Amino acid sequence: MSMNNTVAVQRWTRLSIASISLVVLFQLVLAFAPLFLSANAVDRLTTLFIYGILALMWNALAGYGGLVSIGHQAFFGLGAYGAIRLADAGMSVYPALFVAAALVAALSLPISVVMLRLRESEFAVGMWVLAALAHLLVNLDPLIQGETGTSLIALNAYAPDVRRAYTYWTALFAMVGLAWWVFWLLRGRLGTAAQSIRDNEEAAASVGVRVLSAKRTLFVLSALGCAVAGALWVATTISFQPKTYFSVQWSAFMLFMVLVGGIGTFEGPIIGAVLFFAVETAFGATGVWYMIGLGGTALVFALLIPKGIWGTIESRFGIRLLPVGYFLKSDRST
């Protein structure tokens, strides 16, 4: 039992420091993209960032908290609706995107009291019901004109090029900010709490993890992120039709990105988002077949590669680029 070796806890490796540096560098390059990329490319990248946010949020909730939701389009739609409402009330458009998201996050707190009482599949379906309810309530607002919808008219104040660049930067800022925030949270107390809850809730409580409070934090965080994504979506597409925003397809997209990329890993959803974006760019125009292809791919991954792309790579090669874990390193000295 007695060992004459010194042990140390390692959280960073050379590889992970290098990869973090590369990520930071890449993010800096992205910040200047509107200056040298075509308008279409900038628009597409903005879309990618929004997908990235959605994947990141769904993974934080399901992959780390064990809370599988098929109703987070509720927050996506409410974020967009909130932005429309605030802009209509005279708030400057870009700040309104974030204020709307913050309001949705605040609203998600009382919602969490009810939803977190539900377990597993009950929670998943309960969230879907919540999304349907949010959809109906938004339709009651005369400003929205029912399913006809409305537009974020205030954006007309900006010239198309300026608007494109602003929206791009806002989306980039939101994605990068949320990603680093989640990374920081997962490396801290919330990370171990969430993973232990995901693996065994009762055992988590038995080692002192405050289960409900950890779940609530993840729930509110994911609501905030999805609301930002929804608000950004309305800023890129300008039009707001409730049935598009509150559609369950958003949950399907999130699920696809996270499952394919690697659920419960930090890197996975980012890879999933890029992949999903590429597939959509290539096959999106084929309509129904595109949806069937997406569903089929998700099914294949769920059945045959449950760890997803990054989860498989990580466990096979033992590498972590963006480390949220703890590694015990021992140098034997006799």
Place this chain on the structure above:
Amino acid sequence: MLLSASGIHHRFGSLVVLNKVDFSVSSGEAVGIVGPNGAGKTTLLNVLAGALRPLAGEVRFRDAAITGLDAAERCRLGIGRSHQIPRPFLGMTVFENLITAAMHGGRFLAEEGHQRCIDSLQLTGMMQVANRRADTLGLLDRKRLELARALATDPALLLLDEIGGGLTDGEAAELVGIILEIRRRGITIVWIEHIVHILVQVVGRLICMDAGQVIADGDPKTVLGDKEVIDAYLGGVAA
């Protein structure tokens, strides 16, 4: 008295599993609990740990009522436990399992918590598997992990539920050594175990339960010689 429970009553459906049980343990003591399957041992442990709220009765820890506190809060107060059927955090490494326990249950800050976990790993002989994901461990290591993880929460009282099952003689001797060392460090122990000869090497007091009641409580030798205990637990054949 470090921990005391009085009038604990609980039933599953119409089956009374704990029938007005009184139980207490003093600081520094090591108490063994034996009894046939279905006697209510694990249920009692769950009540003490806060995993199960009894229908009636009160639990006190360090002279404060803790009946209303859940498992997480009790762990933070210093009540650690292991599970009869291991419940590791499968997606985390062994070391991360312990880190979680130290961070939350032990309320340790980073460095202090790391050292605590390394101590627990060394004490339980799990250093070699520290970086393995818990889902790759066999049953024996999973049981050790239960113990190591509970230790990482820095408990004043450790509730152990059948950690000795399925061990070879050599492994059992090693386990006894580990528990004796834990006891030497001043941690109070309540240990449910079927394998009586391991148990008596550690505990100074033995309790026998049957049908939801405590039928004997005292010096291990006396308890094991008790007629009622022999009838209930040992099936009428003296050990």
